[in-house]
Amino acid sequence: MDWYIGQEWNDRVRGLSKKVLNLQFQHVEKPLTNSTVLFEIYKPCANLDGRPSKYLGSNKIHMPQILEMGTAVTPIDCYLEILLQQFLPGETAACSIATKSGECLQFELKLERIISNTAIEKMTADEVFKLSLRYKDNGVVMFKPHPKFAFDYFVRSAKLLITYKPFDKLEKKTNGIDGIDVEKLFVQVQTNLAACLLKEKRYEHVIYHTEFVETHDNPSEKSIYRRALAFYCLKEFEKAQKTIERVPNYEEKREFVKLLENITSSWKTSNAHYKQVVQRMFK
Structure with missing residues (x-):
């Protein structure tokens, strides 16, 4: 699936985007709104500047994290859930979240695997x-x-x-x-x-x-x-x-x-x- 490398996804209304950097292909499946996933942040989040997030803090780099969709209680983590729902297992991508103040949060993450993926x-x-x-x-x-x-x-x-x-x-x-x-x-x-x-x-x-x-x-x-x-x-x-x-x-x-x-x-x-x-x- 070399063609998949470099693919971009954007949600202009929410100010979200991602660009595929690498893919260790496992299977064609994306997380649903009720999924539990294992992922890892590869690079510190630029411009986080104290904005609350359970997952994007500097102490979370290269640390496998489990996220259950529909549990976020901060805007950044709500957007992170939406971004992860666009990933394939094994995919690494550069992600960005545009803020109302004009700043852009940038980070790289990898979706290691989908732990559970039950449809509603x-x-x-x-x-x-x-x-x-x-x-x-x-x-x-x-x-x-x-x-x-x-x-x-x-x-x-x-x-x-x-x-x-x-x-x-x-x-x-x-x-x-x-x-x-x-x-x-x-x-x-x-x-x-x-x-x-x-x-x-x-x-x-x-x-x-x-x-x-x-x-x-x-x-x-x-x-x-x-x-x-x-x-x-x-x-x-x-x-x-x-x-x-x-x-x-x-x-x-x-x-x-x-x-x-x-x-x-x-x-x-x-x-x-x-x-x-x-x-x-x-x-």
Whole structure:
């Protein structure tokens, strides 16, 4: 496979690239999103400059490392997972990661071998549930410092769970997981997606992802608050108010009281403005 040497791969959206330097051919297989791999860093990472990474530190050079896909909780390691998914076993390549500040992280690594490479569609319901839970937990860890990476994890988690709808068909005895637990996790993921979407001011999407608030007997206060806030930002003041009123003793909860005050104030202003417009129309 001499033709493979020098081949390049680029992901311009993420700022990732690799160029094949050598290949000790084993077989044609690339790591999947749920793989575990053994790899080695051959050259120190240029321009890492204190950016957190479990794998690219100077103390990791020429040290065999095991990486399980879907476990990264720093941006650099998330990108490293994506890069490794483009490797063949036995491949050595020069890799680069472009940063927002204009710097370029450069390093060389070799994928020694793929330890496990199970496709999602061949996993059991219980295994998929655990993977989805891991994605959700990683998203929670990354939400404050890196909300876009958290959003990606939450989306991946939700996509895994959606394949098992309707959840009430799942049974512990036959599937290894109870449908109630799957639905509970799915609702948590939807609530977390809503938090990410609020940051991006995608309020209609927040309404969509919190639709379960209208049908569940006891939705979480977080999900109710985020749905009410989205209605408020869309100037759907009546819906926002009614959503808040679903919370028991909301008058005693500072966040809800503050939001309700904002709703009431904006609603009055909106009504006053409407009256002025109507009056001008009929003068």
